[in-house]
Amino acid sequence: MTQKACRECHLITTGNICSKCKTATLSDDFSGLIIVIDPEESKIAKTMETKEKGRYALRVR
Numbered sequence: 151m152t153q154k155a156c157r158e159c160h161l162i163t164t165g166n167i168c169s170k171c172k173t174a175t176l177s178d179d180f181s182g183l184i185i186v187i188d189p190e191e192s193k194i195a196k197t198m199e200t201k202e203k204g205r206y207a208l209r210v211r
């Protein structure tokens with residue numbers, strides 16, 4: 151399965167739509183990987199402006 155990153159929220163998904171924003175604006179050209187485990191406490195989650203656990207791409211082209 152190919153992994154793709156959402157251009158809107160950078161969430162990495164294996165489906166055809168982003169499970170978070172329900173859009174199909176996905177890109178297979180992304181770099182970096184951020185794993186958010188505890189969104190409430192995570193500074194990374196704040197930087198990424200997310201409140202959900204998951205794997206996020208650092209950069210999406």
Ligand SMILES: [Zn+2]
Pocket residue numbers: 156157158159160161168169170171172173
């Ligand atoms: Zn998204």
